[in-house]
Amino acid sequence: MAAKTVRQNQRTLTKAQKRRFVDAVLTLKRQGRYDEFVRTHIEFYLGDGEGRTRVAHMAPSFLPWHRKFLLEFERALQRVDPGVSVPYWDWTVDRTPAVSLWANDFLGGNGRRSDHQVTTGPFARRHGHWDITESVTDGDFLMRDFGRPDHDPTGLPSKAELAEAMRETVYDTDPWNSLSPGGFRNKLEGWSAERGARVWYNHNRVHRWVSGHMLGAGSVNDPVFWLHHAFVDLCWSRWRAHHPKAEPYLPLREPPIGDPQHDKVVPANDTLPPWDTPVHDLLDHGDLYRYA
Amino acid sequence: MNPNASVTGAAPGGARPLLTRRTLALLLLGGAAGTTATFALRTAVTGSEGRAPTAAGGAAAAAFDETYLGRRIVGAAVPGSEVDGTPAWRVTVDGRRLHLMRRADGTYMSMVDHYATYPTALAATRAAVEEIGHQALRARI
Numbered sequence: 008m009a010a011k012t013v014r015q016n017q018r019t020l021t022k023a024q025k026r027r028f029v030d031a032v033l034t035l036k037r038q039g040r041y042d043e044f045v046r047t048h049i050e051f052y053l054g055d056g057e058g059r060t061r062v063a064h065m066a067p068s069f070l071p072w073h074r075k076f077l078l079e080f081e082r083a084l085q086r087v088d089p090g091v092s093v094p095y096w097d098w099t100v101d102r103t104p105a106v107s108l109w110a111n112d113f114l115g116g117n118g119r120r121s122d123h124q125v126t127t128g129p130f131a132r133r134h135g136h137w138d139i140t141e142s143v144t145d146g147d148f149l150m151r152d153f154g155r156p157d158h159d160p161t162g163l164p165s166k167a168e169l170a171e172a173m174r175e176t177v178y179d180t181d182p183w184n185s186l187s188p189g190g191f192r193n194k195l196e197g198w199s200a201e202r203g204a205r206v207w208y209n210h211n212r213v214h215r216w217v218s219g220h221m222l223g224a225g226s227v228n229d230p231v232f233w234l235h236h237a238f239v240d241l242c243w244s245r246w247r248a249h250h251p252k253a254e255p256y257l258p259l260r261e262p263p264i265g266d267p268q269h270d271k272v273v274p275a276n277d278t279l280p281p282w283d284t285p286v287h288d289l290l291d292h293g294d295l296y297r298y299a
Numbered sequence: 300m301n302p303n304a305s306v307t308g309a310a311p312g313g314a315r316p317l318l319t320r321r322t323l324a325l326l327l328l329g330g331a332a333g334t335t336a337t338f339a340l341r342t343a344v345t346g347s348e349g350r351a352p353t354a355a356g357g358a359a360a361a362a363f364d365e366t367y368l369g370r371r372i373v374g375a376a377v378p379g380s381e382v383d384g385t386p387a388w389r390v391t392v393d394g395r396r397l398h399l400m401r402r403a404d405g406t407y408m409s410m411v412d413h414y415a416t417y418p419t420a421l422a423a424t425r426a427a428v429e430e431i432g433h434q435a436l437r438a439r440i
């Protein structure tokens with residue numbers, strides 16, 4: 008068994024580490040494996056007003072579901088190159104289009120104004136390695152629209168906004184959805200508990216700031232998805248460390264019959280589809296990987 | 300072009316093969332009515348209930364058929380699909396299905412924009428049209 012995986016801040020990666028990560032991602036794409044991840048994420052996006060069981064978003068299992076999703080992706084990368092791990096992007100620090108994350112030797116830059124097409128870096132369509140096939144619209148090129156200047160100008164979440172989520176003393180609260188008035192999960196996922204309010208925070212706001220594919224069902228088409236969610240995952244680890252006495256996951260048990268959320272969310276003693284992994288097995292990652 | 304055709308003929312790739320493949324997400328998108336090729340839009344448009352039940356957020360649910368930024372957008376609430384008073388919608392842009400999802404506060408989001416919700420299905424559809432620019436929706440999603 009190889010040494011435990013270390014996930015690094017993307018800004019500390021060497022040129023060689025960036026190249027190995029990019030090469031492994033491109034290999035998964037060529038093998039068709041990458042698009043399976045894109046499809047899985049599309050399949051599991053479910054609004055909390057649909058009256059169905061939700062596991063990936065607008066639900067307590069938002070964090071463990073994406074933790075498992077990243078682990079699966081990281082394992083796939085490591086089958087290509089055992090020395091690769093998923094880096095994380097701390098968007099409270101690296102906040103402009105000029106940072107090295109978006110350079111030509113890593114994820115490439117913003118999309119162009121006319122059609123949001125990314126034309127630089129390894130994931131630009133014109134280099135022939137990154138055709139988009141699993142998406143909502145018919146363009147076959149990756150799209151980004153940093154900050155959405157022509158639609159609704161959006162900034163990245165600030166340190167203060169993230170700190171507000173980190174201060175929450177419970178993991179999640181009833182009604183266990185996008186309207187949960189308190190709890191770390193909903194604050195970090197980034198929905199407002201106020202009905203009809205059109206404001207978004209933290210995780211959601213980052214999807215909106217990158218925009219293009221990151222805005223919609225096909226967000227996994229942009230490799231920055233993984234770096235974003237690695238940081239979200241790290242924030243969960245930090246939250247646990249800051250609140251050692253808090254239950255690491257709620258609800259502990261299925262909401263009772265008669266509760267609107269009965270059978271709609273995954274409690275701590277249940278398992279997560281599509282992997283059938285117990286939630287309990289995803290609350291600590293110390294045996295699998297650590298953050299540097 | 301008649302609105303019936305534009306809805307039932309939507310998604311030339313067919314909703315059915317998609318449904319077999321995307322088991323979970325699709326069932327949410329309009330439920331059983333979404334799989335019924337004979338779904339009668341016109342009933343929803345001109346039926347006795349020009350306005351479907353109102354969601355908690357006050358989202359009025361009048362069917363629409365209009366041109367927005369040069370795109371034909373057609374949508375109607377799916378009869379009998381209400382969850383907590385909020386109906387599912389069947390929407391097309393230039394004849395292609397645009398899947399909308401409901402949020403617990405009675406607002407809507409589209410496949411184009413997953414990380415924000417809109418007060419009505421029409422608002423979510425117009426926002427999607429603004430977002431996709433000159434691109435078309437793919438037939439199969």
Ligand SMILES: [Cu+2]
Pocket residue numbers: 048063064073
């Ligand atoms: Cu997600």
Ligand SMILES: [Cu+2]
Pocket residue numbers: 210214236
């Ligand atoms: Cu996300």
